[in-house]
Amino acid sequence: MRTTRYTAIGALGLAAALALTACSSSGNTGGSSxxxxxxxxxxxxxxxxxxxxMTGDYTDDTIKAINEEFSKQTGxxxxxxxxxxxxxxxKVSTALxxxxxxxxxxxxxxxxxxxxxxxxxxxxxxxxxxLAQGQKWLTGLEEPAxxxxxxxxxxxxxxxxxxxxxxxxWASAGVTEAPTTYEQLTADLDKVKAANTxxxxxxxxxxxxxxxxxxxxxWDEGGEIATQGSDGSWKAGLGSxxxxxxxxxxxxxxxxxxxxxxxxxxxxxxxxxxxxxxxKAGAILGTNxxxxxxxxxxxxxxxxxxxxxxxxGKSGKTQPVMIGGSDWGIAAKSANKDLALQWAKIAASPKxxxxxxxxxxxxxxxxxxGIDAAQSTLSDIDKGFFTAALNSKATPASGKWAALEGDRxxxxxFSAVASGSKSPEEAAKTFxxxxxxxxxx
Numbered sequence: 001m002r003t004t005r006y007t008a009i010g011a012l013g014l015a016a017a018l019a020l021t022a023c024s025s026s027g028n029t030g031g032s033s034x035x036x037x038x039x040x041x042x043x044x045x046x047x048x049x050x051x052x053x054m055t056g057d058y059t060d061d062t063i064k065a066i067n068e069e070f071s072k073q074t075g076x077x078x079x080x081x082x083x084x085x086x087x088x089x090x091k092v093s094t095a096l097x098x099x100x101x102x103x104x105x106x107x108x109x110x111x112x113x114x115x116x117x118x119x120x121x122x123x124x125x126x127x128x129x130x131l132a133q134g135q136k137w138l139t140g141l142e143e144p145a146x147x148x149x150x151x152x153x154x155x156x157x158x159x160x161x162x163x164x165x166x167x168x169x170w171a172s173a174g175v176t177e178a179p180t181t182y183e184q185l186t187a188d189l190d191k192v193k194a195a196n197t198x199x200x201x202x203x204x205x206x207x208x209x210x211x212x213x214x215x216x217x218x219w220d221e222g223g224e225i226a227t228q229g230s231d232g233s234w235k236a237g238l239g240s241x242x243x244x245x246x247x248x249x250x251x252x253x254x255x256x257x258x259x260x261x262x263x264x265x266x267x268x269x270x271x272x273x274x275x276x277x278x279x280k281a282g283a284i285l286g287t288n289x290x291x292x293x294x295x296x297x298x299x300x301x302x303x304x305x306x307x308x309x310x311x312x313g314k315s316g317k318t319q320p321v322m323i324g325g326s327d328w329g330i331a332a333k334s335a336n337k338d339l340a341l342q343w344a345k346i347a348a349s350p351k352x353x354x355x356x357x358x359x360x361x362x363x364x365x366x367x368x369x370g371i372d373a374a375q376s377t378l379s380d381i382d383k384g385f386f387t388a389a390l391n392s393k394a395t396p397a398s399g400k401w402a403a404l405e406g407d408r409x410x411x412x413x414f415s416a417v418a419s420g421s422k423s424p425e426e427a428a429k430t431f432x433x434x435x436x437x438x439x440x441x
Contacts, residue, residue, distance in 0.1 A: 034150075037126040039345045042338035044076025049339050050102040051080050052095075054088070057106055057157075057326055062356040066347050073346070076339055089114075096120035101331040103340040107153060109325045112145040114399035116152035122330040122337060124151045131345050135367035140323025140392030147397050148232060153327030154344045157353075157363035160321045160392065161212065162384035163204075164290060165283035166276070167307045169196070173282075178309040178384075185312050189257050192282040204257040205281035208418030209266035209411040212322045213285045217253070218246030219320035219393050220313035225410075226396045226435055234398060234439035236432035238413070239425065247417050247424035249314060254418045263419040266411065273297055285311065287324075288385050308384025310391075323392040325364070364389045396439065404438045 049070070053063060067078040081102065083091065089111070095101050096115060107115070115121050124131065128151050137155045145153030170176070170188065173195035179185040193203040206213050215225070223243025226236045237243055254263065273290055275281045277297035284290070288308075295301050310318035328347055330340040346352060350373075353365040358374050364386055365371060371386050378386055395401050404410070413431040416422040422430070 034125045036129050039127050039130045039341045040338040042074065042342065044074040044336070044339045047076045047336060047339065049076055049078050049104065049336055049343055051078055051104045051106075051343065052083050052092075052102045053080055053106045054326070055082050055084055058357070059361050062352075062361050065356050065360075066343065066352055069346050069352070070343050074339060074342055076336075078343070093118075093120070096331055096333070099333060100335070101333050103331060103334040103336050104343055105329045105331065106156065107327050107329045109141050109144045109153070109155075109158075109323065109327050110395050110401070112153040112327050112329060113147045113397045114402060115329065116145075116147040116150075117399040120332055121152040122332050122334070122340075124154065124330065124341075125149075127341060127345075131341075131348055132367075133345070133349055135348075135350060135369050137367050138323060138325075138364075138371075138389060138392050140321070140389070140394045141325050141327060141366055144394040144397045145327045148228075153329050154348045155366035156326035156328050156347060157357050157361070157366060158323045158325035158389050158392070159287060159364060160323050160385055160389045161285050161287050162308045162310050162321075162388040163283055164276070164286050164294075164384075165307050165309075166279070166281075167305060169279070169282050170307070178307055180309075180312060181316070182312045182314045186253075186256075189282070193257065196282065198280070200259060200261075200280055202258045202262065202275070202281045204253075204283045204285075205262065205272055205275055206254050206258045206285065207265040207267055207272065208254060208263040208415035209408075210285070211410045211414045214247075214250045214414035214417075215393070216285075216311060216313070216319035216321060217250040218243050220315045220317075221246035221249065222315075223247075226398075226439055228396070228398075234396065234436065236435035236439075238428035238435075239432050244424050244428065247414075247428065250414065251417050251420075251424065264415050277301065288382065291381065303379075303381060306381055308381050310384055310388035318388060318391050320391045320393040321388045323389060323394060325366075398439050400439050400441060404435060409434050 063080055070078060092105060092115065097120065131154050138158050141155035141158055145151060170192055173191040175188045175191055179188050189203040221242045223240055223246045224237040226234045228234050272284050273293045274297050276284050277294045291306055313319040328344045330337060330344060334340050348366060350370065353370045354373055357363050358365045358370065365374065368390055371390055374386060395405065409431055413427045416427040417424050
């Protein structure tokens with residue numbers, strides 16, 4: 001399972017709001033009606049579709065498989081242009097504002113709203129059912145691509161977080177099976193904590209600023225960062241009763257199983273991978289790619305040293321997880337909208353997802369059906385991540401969210417709660433005030 005996009009999304013999440021002028025639609029497919037429609041079956045002999053793909057996302061073989069099927073169906077050719085991450089936000093916004101933009105673009109799922117709000121992406125709502133092809137897309141891919149009730153991105157692949165634990169350390173404490181309930185998890189962590197009494201040891205290392213982890217507790221209780229009303233305005237939600245319960249749950253768990261010193265820290269300084277590698281943590285919450293980094297930091301650890309499982313919630317379900325990944329967007333000014341829709345439908349199809357996106361590239365596929373189909377062939381390590389992705393969420397589908405995330409307000413919120421410098425109510429009030437202002441500019 002690959003995790004390249006996680007690093008890239010983290011960088012893009014700090015980008016400022018985009019400065020795109022509104023773009024008008026042209027061509028045969030205008031998306032002017034939200035009545036369900038089939039994706040057009042246009043012949044494209046003599047035409048060339050331009051597709052931008054981010055480096056590290058899809059392998060050349062996977063893109064080749066999509067292109068071959070597309071050319072077989074339409075007769076058109078494909079010009080694939082691989083893009084580097086450095087400066088990509090500006091490059092995409094500039095390209096979409098021109099009269100000859102790329103037709104199809106590989107976009108981070110949480111970045112779709114930034115382009116859609118400025119009219120730069122084609123409204124795909126009329127074609128949603130046909131594009132989904134009977135599949136239930138992962139919420140964490142579809143939700144952030146849905147802006148003001150309209151779809152602007154076709155889910156491509158996902159990556160997510162699960163609990164990563166040291167199997168030998170847990171076995172020494174008497175725990176030999178992964179927990180499936182919150183009560184089992186805390187009971188197991190109590191055993192690990194009792195067997196490892198060093199002051200710098202965490203049964204579960206969870207630094208206070210780790211908002212991705214904190215939001216899982218909030219979502220598990222039914223809280224939200226913000227919700228959008230029918231009039232398009234946003235209402236921050238961390239002060240709600242459900243969100244407050246989630247913040248209390250986070251504080252209780254963090255204080256019980258992570259070191260006191262971690263309450264005001266993030267995952268980078270000190271590096272939580274190194275903490276795990278040094279045997280100072282029995283478990284962490286992280287992406288699959290963390291395992292390779294931990295093994296690099298401590299070559300004595302092998303794949304057999306690790307176990308994974310989705311974080312069980314107090315709700316009785318797995319905690320909802322923040323998904324990172326890719327959506328395919330189509331430029332509103334594309335001169336080849338019909339062909340672009342056909343290409344995106346092929347890229348999202350069950351066969352491409354199963355045989356190539358998962359089967360070749362190792363990504364989590366874009367639908368619950370794709371994950372279910374992959375289960376029998378998954379490694380023991382990957383199962384935890386794929387199962388976690390079945391219950392997913394994402395940040396508010398607003399182009400203004402990036403700036404709010406970038407100023408680390410949400411990191412400060414969870415750190416204040418974990419450390420007790422503010423009560424959950426006080427911390428939420430500060431954050432909600434800033435969120436309402438930022439999202440409703």
